[in-house]
Structures are given as structure tokens and as C-alpha cells.
Amino acid sequence: MLSRVADSLYWMSRYLERAEHTARLLGVGLTHMLDQAPQSASTRWLRLLAARHISPPHNGPVGAYEITRLMTFDTDQPSSIVNCIMRARENARQVREQISSEMWEQLNRLYLNVRSANIASIWQDEPIEFFQSVKDGAHLFQGVTDATMTHDEGWDFIQIGRYLERAVATALLLDVHFLPYLKQDELQAKLDLIDWIGLLKCATSFESYCRIYSADVHPEQIAELLLLSGESPRSVRFAVGRIQNGLEAIARITGSRLGTRAERLAGRLYAALDYGQVEEIMAEDMHAYLENVQRQCAAIHTAIYEAYVIYSAEAALAI
Amino acid sequence: MDDPASEQLLGMAPFGDYRLDHCYDEMIDAAGNVRPQYAALARRLRELSPDVLLQRQRYADATFLNQGITFVVYGDRNDTERIFPYDLLPRILTAAEWQTIERGLAQRIRALNMFLEDIYHEGKILRDRVVPRELVLTCTHYRREMRGLDVPGGSYISVTGTDLLRLSDGSFAVLEDNLRVPSGVSYMLTNRAVMKRVFPQLFANYGVRPIDSYGQALLATLRALAPAHRSDPTIALLTPGVFNSAYFEHTFLARQMGIELVEGRDLLCHDNVLYMRTTAGLRRVDVLYRRIDDDFLDPLAFRPDSILGVAGLLNAYRKGNVALANAVGTGVVDDKAMYAYVPRIIRYYLDQDPILPSIETYLCGDPVQRSYVLEHLDELVVKAVGESGGYGMLIGPHSTADQRESFRERILAQPRNYIAQPTLQFSQAPCFVNGSVESRHVDLRPFVLFNGDEVTIAPGGLTRVALQKGSLVVNSSQGGGSKDTWVLFE
Numbered sequence: 057m058l059s060r061v062a063d064s065l066y067w068m069s070r071y072l073e074r075a076e077h078t079a080r081l082l083g084v085g086l087t088h089m090l091d092q093a094p095q096s097a098s099t100r101w102l103r104l105l106a107a108r109h110i111s112p113p114h115n116g117p118v119g120a121y122e123i124t125r126l127m128t129f130d131t132d133q134p135s136s137i138v139n140c141i142m143r144a145r146e147n148a149r150q151v152r153e154q155i156s157s158e159m160w161e162q163l164n165r166l167y168l169n170v171r172s173a174n175i176a177s178i179w180q181d182e183p184i185e186f187f188q189s190v191k192d193g194a195h196l197f198q199g200v201t202d203a204t205m206t207h208d209e210g211w212d213f214i215q216i217g218r219y220l221e222r223a224v225a226t227a228l229l230l231d232v233h234f235l236p237y238l239k240q241d242e243l244q245a246k247l248d249l250i251d252w253i254g255l256l257k258c259a260t261s262f263e264s265y266c267r268i269y270s271a272d273v274h275p276e277q278i279a280e281l282l283l284l285s286g287e288s289p290r291s292v293r294f295a296v297g298r299i300q301n302g303l304e305a306i307a308r309i310t311g312s313r314l315g316t317r318a319e320r321l322a323g324r325l326y327a328a329l330d331y332g333q334v335e336e337i338m339a340e341d342m343h344a345y346l347e348n349v350q351r352q353c354a355a356i357h358t359a360i361y362e363a364y365v366i367y368s369a370e371a372a373l374a375i
Numbered sequence: 376m377d378d379p380a381s382e383q384l385l386g387m388a389p390f391g392d393y394r395l396d397h398c399y400d401e402m403i404d405a406a407g408n409v410r411p412q413y414a415a416l417a418r419r420l421r422e423l424s425p426d427v428l429l430q431r432q433r434y435a436d437a438t439f440l441n442q443g444i445t446f447v448v449y450g451d452r453n454d455t456e457r458i459f460p461y462d463l464l465p466r467i468l469t470a471a472e473w474q475t476i477e478r479g480l481a482q483r484i485r486a487l488n489m490f491l492e493d494i495y496h497e498g499k500i501l502r503d504r505v506v507p508r509e510l511v512l513t514c515t516h517y518r519r520e521m522r523g524l525d526v527p528g529g530s531y532i533s534v535t536g537t538d539l540l541r542l543s544d545g546s547f548a549v550l551e552d553n554l555r556v557p558s559g560v561s562y563m564l565t566n567r568a569v570m571k572r573v574f575p576q577l578f579a580n581y582g583v584r585p586i587d588s589y590g591q592a593l594l595a596t597l598r599a600l601a602p603a604h605r606s607d608p609t610i611a612l613l614t615p616g617v618f619n620s621a622y623f624e625h626t627f628l629a630r631q632m633g634i635e636l637v638e639g640r641d642l643l644c645h646d647n648v649l650y651m652r653t654t655a656g657l658r659r660v661d662v663l664y665r666r667i668d669d670d671f672l673d674p675l676a677f678r679p680d681s682i683l684g685v686a687g688l689l690n691a692y693r694k695g696n697v698a699l700a701n702a703v704g705t706g707v708v709d710d711k712a713m714y715a716y717v718p719r720i721i722r723y724y725l726d727q728d729p730i731l732p733s734i735e736t737y738l739c740g741d742p743v744q745r746s747y748v749l750e751h752l753d754e755l756v757v758k759a760v761g762e763s764g765g766y767g768m769l770i771g772p773h774s775t776a777d778q779r780e781s782f783r784e785r786i787l788a789q790p791r792n793y794i795a796q797p798t799l800q801f802s803q804a805p806c807f808v809n810g811s812v813e814s815r816h817v818d819l820r821p822f823v824l825f826n827g828d829e830v831t832i833a834p835g836g837l838t839r840v841a842l843q844k845g846s847l848v849v850n851s852s853q854g855g856g857s858k859d860t861w862v863l864f865e
Contacts, residue, residue: 057653149622152630369645
């Protein structure tokens with residue numbers, strides 16, 4: 057497979073996962089806004105912005121309308137939903153012949169859906185439904201991908217893109233919630249039940265949580281589920297396991313020996329999560345732990361690129 | 376077929392405003408009778424209500440948009456992607472009409488391939504003064520680098536798309552040869568696919584020759600170019616990238632053939648061998664179906680500012696390590712001044728009369744013809760010899776005095792760069808426009824494959840439609856559309 061194609065498939069998938077994640081955060085944020093006191097709303101919106109690395113607007117109060125606009129439709133905001141879907145589609149367009157027609161059509165429909173909306177129109181109608189339609193569109197794309205694309209190297213790059221994005225986003229989401237929780241002396245940092253349920257819902261894990269741990273909400277158990285669970289598709293450990301599988305498959309298919317570093321990095325991170333104990337992680341510096349997870353993911357990304365995409369011609373001809 | 380009610384259509388819905396306008400009509404003869412090959416279609420159209428037709432048109436448009444079958448218009452900032460307007464009604468050719476076209480194109484392509492081989496080797500036709508040496512050497516697309524080079528299989532022009540018009544007497548004539556990188560074949564194939572979805576029953580009963588094997592035929596043509604010792608050759612399609620107006624077509628063809636779609640940045644030359652950069656390391660490329668012009672192929676040989684091609688490609692090509700389709704330097708024939716000589720070229724190499732006539736052409740480089748052109752600017756169509764896509768054209772009868780004056784100055788400044796042709800009344804065909812059936816001018820671009828030995832033509836081609844009422848310009852960049860083209864078994 058062409059290196060450029062691998063690159064595009066990987067980013068197509070990452071951007072779509074990113075768009076879906078943002079849509080979920082906004083959907084949950086807007087739903088919970090209905091149940092909460094106005095004074096705590098602004099803290100929550102700021103937390104959502106932090107979970108997407110978006111800096112809050114400079115002037116004026118931080119309101120639901122403005123934040124929804126910023127995170128959804130602002131084309132100057134690199135991680136807004138519209139930008140992510142545009143870039144996902146642009147990457148797909150670059151590799152139009154590598155993906156199935158069904159995938160392209162689905163992504164294109166999602167793109168047209170988002171491009172035809174604007175903040176005024178969705179605010180007027182049903183903003184939560186709009187975010188639902190974005191999530192549905194992204195899920196449908198994943199299903200169509202699994203059902204119509206050959207599960208070869210390209211599919212593996214798609215999986216790696218999706219799960220790397222998910223691992224990083226989930227680690228960051230945990231961090232913005234647990235950082236204030238673990239520093240309980242700060243007044244504004246109090247989290248109540250609705251925040252913890254919000255966190256679970258932001259990771260579509262509330263129902264799984266209830267099934268495993270019952271509806272009693274304990275932060276340790278949330279951390280365990282979202283960080284260390286081997287079965288939940290939303291956990292960091294699960295995602296890193298998928299990255300590891302994908303890298304093994306790619307190394308097998310290409311027969312390239314340049315990929316060993318990426319495999320070793322993913323294997324090491326997986327082992328750490330596999331054997332990790334939630335009590336120990338929370339007793340020590342959880343913020344540093346989560347930051348380290350994100351750093352490790354960045355290192356895996358770099359190693360993949362050096363092995364499969366931006367290797368030097370001299371290195372490749374020497375083998 | 377002999378239903379009398381369907382024979383006279385004019386004045387009946389949905390043909391209420393249909394006009395014959397004194398030119399050849401593809402569906403209705405001069406007496407107002409429906410031509411036999413259109414009878415079943417006409418009957419079906421009278422059965423369907425305009426609402427149903429509109430609904431099918433919308434269904435077809437949505438299919439194109441959802442599949443991303445779009446093109447880009449240069450210089451249009453706001454709306455970068457458009458669908459190529461699709462007309463619902465097929466254009467139908469009889470088996471006999473097609474046979475003439477097929478024989479004529481095969482003859483023309485063979486002769487032009489011999490011409491290219493000759494001018495880049497011995498130059499017999501130039502020595503015999505059948506074609507002026509100066510005219511060949513002053514072509515912008517003449518490539519000295521090709522002198523004395525033997526191309527694989529002796530095939531310079533693997534893929535061509537020749538533009539045909541039907542004149543008032545019903546015969547087809549060649550308007551233009553496209554020997555460099557003709558586009559449009561993906562629209563021929565997708566138009567057919569959409570037609571089968573929109574009018575399945577009508578299509579099934581009509582006896583239309585299939586065109587679906589074009590991808591396989593193209594792949595076989597390309598594979599034949601590979602160096603003989605490469606048993607499992609790698610074939611790739613070189614595209615300028617996603618911002619090219621024909622990008623959809625490039626992806627479409629690569630997928631139809633199951634070959635890699637590469638951009639210049641995927642390629643590199645090392646020791647005169649072409650490689651592409653893959654996740655498994657560098658992989659050798661044997662045949663490149665390039666969809667970029669000569670100028671941009673290799674910054675070391677041609678335009679140094681090009682980032683679309685790959686440095687060193689021409690040397691690898693000259694060494695015989697990689698084949699190109701089409702060969703470098705075929706644009707000589709696309710020069711509109713050369714067009715005037717094609718009948719003589721056919722007679723010279725094949726000793727046959729051209730089966731498909733050319734349009735009478737005045738060369739402004741010739742003083743006598745130039746003065747005739749300058750006196751008749753208001754009647755003629757003037758074209759720049761190196762342009763295509765409907766750019767750089769003056770349509771005399773539709774022009775203003777200012778436009779004519781501007782062309783007069785341009786012709787006098789660079790006479791070699793201009794030719795003129797009579798304004799043609801070419802044929803019109805029924806199109807579904809604004810809820811009724813109206814007549815619009817159409818041309819025909821069949822797609823020709825040549826492996827140095829055999830000529831293969833998909834039965835049909837791209838019928839382009841001038842969607843503006845009365846307009847003679849069919850180019851997609853100038854507001855043209857297209858329709859499916861049916862060649863009947865009998």
C-alpha cells in the first residue's frame with residue numbers, strides 16, 4: 057500500500073473519531089444543562105473545552121450557545137466538528153479508490169448533513185438531535201467500513217487511527233475530571249453525581265458501568281472502567297490493545313522490519329495498563345499517569361510514521 | 376415499433392415546445408417522424424407524466440452527488456465541486472451508424488500512430504512535403520527528447536478520445552483529436568450505471584451494447600506496454616491530485632482496474648528505475664498511465680517548477696525501464712493546425728480515403744487563408760491551436776465587434792497560433808430540461824484504445840450536451856452536461 061494512502065486512511069479515521077467524540081461531549085453537555093443550576097454550568101462547559109484542548113473565548117460569559125457554536129461550526133477552530141469532518145472527507149477523497157463506495161457515500165452524506173446545518177438552525181430545532189445524527193453518521197461509517205472494506209492493511213491503519221485518537225481523548229477526558237476531584241481543596245473543583253454520570257456518558261459507558269458496578273457511582277470504579285477495562289471498547293487499555301493488534305498485522309502484511317519500534321512501544325503501554333491497579337494509580341499522581349499515557353500514544357504515532365510513511369529512500373533501498 | 380400515435384410527437388406533451396431548428400435531429404427526421412431507433416423511447420416518454428420524469432431526474436442527480444461524482448471548475452472559488460449535469464434521456468445510435476464511426480476511428484488512430492512514429496524517427500512524411508516540417512517543429516507539444524526513441528509496442532497513443540459531430544446531412548465528422556490525456560470515460564461508465572438504475576425496464580428491452588468491460592480492456596492495453604522481462608508488472612495511474620478537475624475519473628479508473636493511484640510525491644527515480652513509496656518499502660513501477668501533461672512529468676526535463684511529476688522520469692523512460700501511456704510528445708497531433716493535415720496523413724500512410732471527414736479548416740499561418748479568415752470573422756469559429764476545453768475561442772456569429780477586433784489583433788500578432796472553421800450546425804438531441812423535452816446540441820466522444828496492433832472502442836462514448844438553449848459549446852467547464860449513449864445491437 058502506498059505510504060500516502062496509509063497516511064490518509066489513518067487521518068480520515070482519526071478525524072472522524074474526533075468529530076464523534078466532540079459531538080458526544082456536546083450532546084451530553086446540552087442534556088445535562090437542563091438538570092443543573094446555572095452557576096455550575098459554566099464550570100462544566102469549561103471542562104468540556106479543556107477536554108478538547110480548546111481555549112475558552114476571551115470576552116463575555118461562557119454560554120451553551122457560544123460553546124456549541126465554537127466546538128461545532130467554527131472553521132477557525134481546528135478541532136470543531138465541521139473541521140474534523142471536512143478533513144476526514146478530504147483525506148477520504150485523497151484515497152477515494154482505496155475505500156469502498158459505501159464508505160465514501162456514507163462519509164459524504166455525513167459531510168453534507170453537517171455542512172448544510174448552522175448554529176442558528178440547529179439551536180432553533182433540536183441541537184441534541186443534531187449531535188445524535190453526527191454520532192449516528194460516524195457509527196454508521198464504522199459499521200460500513202467493517203462490513204464493506206477488505207480487512208487488510210488499510211483497514212488496520214483505519215483501526216489504529218481510530219483507537220489512537222480514542223486512547224488520547226479518553227485519557228484527557230479522565231484527566232479533566234479527576235484533576236479537580238483529586239485536589240479537593242479547590243472550591244470550584246467540586247464534582248457531583250451529575251458530573252460523574254456525565255463523564256460516563258461522554259464515553260458512552262454509563263450503561264456498561266451500571267451493569268458491572270450497579271448504579272452506585274464511585275470515581276475509582278469509573279477510572280477502572282475507562283482506563284483499565286479489557287472488555288469495554290471505550291477504555292484506554294482496550295484501545296491500546298487494538299493498536300497493538302493492528303501494528304502486528306501491518307508488520308506481518310508488509311514484511312517490513314522498520315515497524316518493530318512502534319510495536320514495542322504499543323506493547324509496553326498495553327502491558328502497563330494490563331497490569332495496572334486503579335488504587336495505586338489514584339494514590340500516586342494520576343494526572344502524571346494520564347499525561348504519560350498521552351505522551352506514549354504520541355510516541356507510537358511518531359514511530360508508525362517513521363516506519364511506514366516518512367522513511368528515507370536510502371534506508372528503504374539499503375534493506 | 377409501428378404504433379402510428381408515437382410517430383408524430385411535435386406539439387404533444389412532454390414534447391410541447393420541441394423544435395427542429397433546421398439542423399439534424401437525433402430523434403425526429405425532417406418530416407417530423409420519429410426515427411425507428413427512438414420509437415420505443417418516445418412511446419415510453421409519452422406514457423410517463425412530467426412529475427415522474429422530474430422525480431427520476433432528481434433521483435439521478437442525488438445519485439451523482441452522494442457518490443461524489445463531481446468535477447472542479449478552475450477559477451471558481453466559491454463552489455469548488457459540482458456535479459456534471461446529467462441528462463435523463465439516452466442518445467441512441469444504430470448498429471450501422473456505429474460501424475462507420477468504429478471503422479473511421481480505427482483508421483484515423485492507426486494513421487496518427489504511424490505519423491508520430493515517423494516524425495520522431497525518419498521523418499519521411501516531412502521529407503515528402505506532405506506535412507510541412509516547420510509546422511511540426513513549431514508545435515508547442517513537439518518533444519525533441521523523443522527523437523529516435525522506440526516506444527514499447529510501437530504504441531504512442533494507447534488511450535484517445537476523439538470528438539465527433541453529426542452534420543446536417545446526418546454524417547459524422549471529426550472535430551478534434553485528443554491524443555494527450557483525454558478525459559470523460561468515467562462519465563460514460565457512470566452515466567450508464569445511473570441509467571440502469573433510473574430506467575431499468577426501458578433499458579432491458581432496448582438491446583443496448585454493453586460498455587462495462589472498458590476497465591479490463593484499458594488494463595490489458597496498459598499491461599501490454601510493460602517491459603517483457605517483468606512477468607508481473609506494476610501498473611500505476613499518475614494523477615495531479617485531488618484538486619485536478621478530473622480527479623474523480625482518476626480514482627474511478629484506478630479502482631476499475633485495481634491499480635495504484637499515485638501522485639508525484641509517491642514516486643522517486645533511482646538509477647533510472649521508477650519506484651513508488653509503500654508501507655512495505657519502495658516498489659518498482661513498470662507502466663505509468665499518466666494523467667498529467669508532458670510539461671509537468673519531470674522537472675528535470677520539462678518545466679522545472681512542476682511538483683506534480685517526478686524528477687528523473689524521462690531518463691527512466693528513455694532507458695526503457697518504465698513505459699508511459701500515452702507516450703511523450705503526442706500533443707503534436709492535438710495542435711489544431713495539424714488537424715487540417717490529418718486527411719493527408721491518412722492517405723499517405725494507409726493509401727485510403729478518410730472514412731470520417733474532417734471539418735474544413737483555414738490556417739492563419741498561410742497568408743491567403745489568413746486574409747480570408749480576417750474578412751469573414753463574423754461567420755467563422757476561430758480557435759487557438761494549443762487550447763482545449765472551449766477556451767480561447769471566437770464564435771463569429773455570436774460575437775461582438777469588440778471581440779472580433781481583439782481576435783483580429785491576436786491573429787495578426789501570432790498567425791501560426793490560430794485556425795478558423797465554418798460555424799457548424801451540428802446535431803441536436805432531445806433533452807429533459809425544466810420539466811419538458813427540448814432539443815439541445817450534442818457531440819460525441821468515443822474512447823479508443825490502441826495496443827500498437829489492435830484498436831478497441833467501447834460501443835458508445837460520452838455524448839456531451841450544450842445545456843444552454845441554442846448554445847454550441849458542450850464543454851463541462853463551460854456549462855455543458857452529458858447523457859448516456861446507446862449503441863444498439865441491430
